[in-house]
Amino acid sequence: MYVILVYDIGEKRVGKMLKLCRKYLNWIQNSVFEGEITEVKLKELEFKAREIMDQEVDSLIIFNTRNEKWLDKRIIGKEKNELDTFL
Amino acid sequence: MYVILVYDIGEKRVGKMLKLCRKYLNWIQNSVFEGEITEVKLKELEFKAREIMDQEVDSLIIFNTRNEKWLDKRIIGKEKNELDTFL
Structure with missing residues (x-):
């Protein structure tokens, strides 16, 4: 399936969240990600x-x-x- | 049509942008809006x-x-x- 993910996360946790989301999806804006992902992988991402x-x-x-x-x-x-390529 | 709008805007301009977007769409997260909008209204929003x-x-x-x-x-x-109801 195709997913758009947006978060609003406290400053202390935002680095971890960014790192996590970038493992699964493409980073397209400050706190916005998109991409093709399987249901299983999405559940994994959600859990983490x-x-x-x-x-x-x-x-x-x-x-x-x-x-x-x-x-x-x-x-x-x-x-x-x-x-995306620099971080 | 149904729209999801996300912005990443410099601090000085973010208040104006928030106010603008709330006229056309529902505010669902910090910088994320969604809603049903006509093509004409969307063009108007984009222009502004x-x-x-x-x-x-x-x-x-x-x-x-x-x-x-x-x-x-x-x-x-x-x-x-x-x-949304307070602002």
Whole structure:
């Protein structure tokens, strides 16, 4: 399936979360990731994310669609993707 | 159409951007919005967003799908939506 993941995570935990999400998905903006992922891998990602998160204050939203072609994406302004290669 | 909008905007401009996006869409997380919107209204929103943005540093990503039912959403942790009524 195709996934868009966005998080809003406390500063202390954000580094860990970024590292985790980048293992599974493509980083496209500050706290936004997307990519093709299997259900099993997504469950794994969710499980690990819950371990990092403080669920009282942090938030993680996952949108998913069975087919990427049902979703159209446009980027206005700066594309952050280039950062991905440096970190 | 159904839209997910995420932005990454410099601190000085983020207040204006938030205010703009909330006129057109539902605020679901720090810098994430979603909602049903017409093509005309989306163009209007984009036009106004470009006026606010510094396109050298700011970034706006718009995902859209023709039908909301093609997209599934899950929220883990804190739902930020409640804030919406206070601001």
